[in-house]
Amino acid sequence: AQSVAQPEDQVNVAEGNPLTVKCTYSVSGNPYLFWYVQYPNRGLQFLLKYITGDNLVKGSYGFEAEFNKSQTSFHLKKPSALVSDSALYFCAVRDETNDYKLSFGAGTTVTVRA
Amino acid sequence: EPEVTQTPSHQVTQMGQEVILRCVPISNHLYFYWYRQILGQKVEFLVSFYNNEISEKSEIFDDQFSVERPDGSNFTLKIRSTKLEDSAMYFCASSLGQGMNEKLFFGSGTQLSVL
Numbered sequence: 472a473q474s475v476a477q478p479e480d481q482v483n484v485a486e487g488n489p490l491t492v493k494c495t496y497s498v499s500g501n502p503y504l505f506w507y508v509q510y511p512n513r514g515l516q517f518l519l520k521y522i523t524g525d526n527l528v529k530g531s532y533g534f535e536a537e538f539n540k541s542q543t544s545f546h547l548k549k550p551s552a553l554v555s556d557s558a559l560y561f562c563a564v565r566d567e568t569n570d571y572k573l574s575f576g577a578g579t580t581v582t583v584r585a
Numbered sequence: 586e587p588e589v590t591q592t593p594s595h596q597v598t599q600m601g602q603e604v605i606l607r608c609v610p611i612s613n614h615l616y617f618y619w620y621r622q623i624l625g626q627k628v629e630f631l632v633s634f635y636n637n638e639i640s641e642k643s644e645i646f647d648d649q650f651s652v653e654r655p656d657g658s659n660f661t662l663k664i665r666s667t668k669l670e671d672s673a674m675y676f677c678a679s680s681l682g683q684g685m686n687e688k689l690f691f692g693s694g695t696q697l698s699v700l
Contacts, residue, residue, distance in 0.1 A: 514691035571633035571641040
């Protein structure tokens with residue numbers, strides 16, 4: 472079985488401050504981890520993924536995420552948030568033995584205030 | 586960047602009616618998916634489709650649901666007899682590959698309301 476938890480429904484930060492969106496996962500085998508972002512009236516957009524290799528993954532729009540196997544976490548980070556980063560963020564996981572199905576977290580609403 | 590297109594953006598139907606949700610995946614993609622999100626709940630996997638057949642489906646995807654790629658461009662989700670609990674945002678997605686190369690491109694969704 473595979474699952475994802477996003478413990479925070481909402482994250483509020485001031486523009487220019489660091490942004491962190493938390494994600495923990497559970498899989499049977501090795502995880503493939505993803506972050507997607509959803510802007511209002513838009514579909515989910517891919518931000519970044521971790522498959523193997525370097526634990527720090529860099530993605531779109533200045534975002535990065537760190538894979539931590541011991542803590543089963545894959546937190547999304549951005550050193551300096553922008554107002555335009557305000558959106559709904561989803562973490563997703565797929566077990567290496569599962570070819571097709573992504574399991575999503577419940578989502579975290581990020582609000583960046585000017 | 587290429588986009589996945591979904592129509593309609595909103596669909597209202599009466600319980601028991603059939604609905605067809607339409608999607609145009611990215612043209613060179615080979616794998617197609619439907620996900621849904623009931624209001625306030627997680628995005629849930631429904632089905633994946635490759636080489637003109639279902640490759641995986643969830644327990645949600647029962648006999649009331651079907652998918653079809655009727656031509657080279659469209660990918661449809663049919664719900665034969667809608668129930669109130671089918672009300673959700675339905676997302677279509679496509680990808681060029683699967684496994685490690687998987688990067689899903691999602692449409693903007695169809696909001697289905699069953700009355």
